[in-house]
Amino acid sequence: MSEGDVLLEVRDLCVVYESLDARIRAVDHVDLTLRRGETLALVGESGCGKSTLGNAIIGILPANAEVSGEILFEGVNIVSLPRKRMRRIRWEKIAMVFQNAQNSLDPTLRVGDQLVEVILAHRSIPRVEAQRRVKELFSLVGLPPDYYRSYPHELSGGSRQRVIIAMALLLNPQLLIADEPTTGLDVSVQLQILNLLKDIKQRFQMSMIFITHDIAVANYVSDRMAVMYAGQIVEAAPSQALLAKPLHPYTIALTESLLTLDRRVKKQPIAGFPPDLSKTITGCRFAERCRFAVDECRREEPPMVDVDGRVSKCFFAEQISNKVVGYDYRGD
Numbered sequence: 610m611s612e613g614d615v616l617l618e619v620r621d622l623c624v625v626y627e628s629l630d631a632r633i634r635a636v637d638h639v640d641l642t643l644r645r646g647e648t649l650a651l652v653g654e655s656g657c658g659k660s661t662l663g664n665a666i667i668g669i670l671p672a673n674a675e676v677s678g679e680i681l682f683e684g685v686n687i688v689s690l691p692r693k694r695m696r697r698i699r700w701e702k703i704a705m706v707f708q709n710a711q712n713s714l715d716p717t718l719r720v721g722d723q724l725v726e727v728i729l730a731h732r733s734i735p736r737v738e739a740q741r742r743v744k745e746l747f748s749l750v751g752l753p754p755d756y757y758r759s760y761p762h763e764l765s766g767g768s769r770q771r772v773i774i775a776m777a778l779l780l781n782p783q784l785l786i787a788d789e790p791t792t793g794l795d796v797s798v799q800l801q802i803l804n805l806l807k808d809i810k811q812r813f814q815m816s817m818i819f820i821t822h823d824i825a826v827a828n829y830v831s832d833r834m835a836v837m838y839a840g841q842i843v844e845a846a847p848s849q850a851l852l853a854k855p856l857h858p859y860t861i862a863l864t865e866s867l868l869t870l871d872r873r874v875k876k877q878p879i880a881g882f883p884p885d886l887s888k889t890i891t892g893c894r895f896a897e898r899c900r901f902a903v904d905e906c907r908r909e910e911p912p913m914v915d916v917d918g919r920v921s922k923c924f925f926a927e928q929i930s931n932k933v934v935g936y937d938y939r940g941d
């Protein structure tokens with residue numbers, strides 16, 4: 610891979626939330642690479658740090674968050690960038706569809722006008738030109754032109770999400786981070802929004818980080834997946850390869866709940882709970898819930914192991930790959 614192919618590189622990123630009585634290590638030594646034109650899905654259970662990682666990349670974290678490590682966007686470390694320079698990157702180069710973003714639309718303003726204001730805050734162009742751009746984007750995301758004059762409460766959930774997506778695209782970003790953009794929508798509407806995101810990513814020639822707890826959704830939209838568990842990435846691979854042959858026991862558990870879904874059996878959540886991120890964790894973070902765990906797993910943190918160009922943070926990654934461990938669940 611040549612340097613020019615890489616759009617974003619996250620190196621050894623840690624985000625700790627400080628509160629009066631605890632320090633929560635929400636993102637703990639994360640490395641990540643995103644190539645130009647690629648869609649990377651971040652997958653994992655609730656509370657594992659997905660939104661924190663996305664928010665760190667776009668530089669919107671609350672004041673109680675402490676960040677260390679590097680986020681290189683086009684080779685520039687944006688972690689410690691002065692506010693003014695970061696403002697030029699946020700929305701202009703990196704845009705985000707936030708989790709539950711629909712609630713952030715101003716109920717007192719027409720949606721079209723809200724989007725026009727976003728453009729005018731960043732560009733010195735005549736208002737009519739900004740209006741033209743907004744109408745163009747409405748059409749691109751599949752919203753009828755007269756929705757421009759609607760108030761948020763007059764629109765369906767799916768249409769509001771299209772408005773939010775249009776808003777993220779206003780300034781032609783190179784990277785779109787979409788955080789659970791279909792949660793809370795009807796199943797058929799979810800599929801429309803996923804298809805829309807795939808389509809605009811192609812049209813705008815963007816890269817995308819897609820955040821979801823649903824590995825089936827992740828597979829549908831992404832080229833590559835990174836699986837997060839308790840603040841860390843535990844496995845990363847091209848999506849189809851990862852789904853066909855997961856190399857980390859946590860991913861195996863995630864794909865098993867997917868398999869039961871396929872068979873139309875009620876989805877079984879993974880038994881047990883992730884560890885408390887405010888406590889010091891010894892050994893592998895998944896050990897308590899892992900059916901393959903041995904004593905060593907509880908004592909020592911496994912390294913990220915390279916197997917055939919893929920990575921898995923498990924002592925047994927090689928054995929899993931060679932089907933010595935863990936591969937009877939699909940009957941092959």
Ligand SMILES: Nc1ncnc2c1ncn2[C@@H]1O[C@H](COP(=O)(O)OP(=O)(O)OP(=O)(O)O)[C@@H](O)[C@H]1O
Nearest residue numbers: 626633635654655656657658659660661662671886
């Ligand atoms: N502002 C905050 N202050 C303190 N702790 C926080 C804050 N925001 C998130 N956390 C904690 O950080 C951890 C990671 O949260 P985060 O929202 O990043 O997870 P997530 O993977 O996006 O979860 P979900 O799937 O529910 O959206 C959780 O333990 C959460 O409680």
Ligand SMILES: [Mg+2]
Nearest residue numbers: 659660661708
């Ligand atoms: Mg989240």
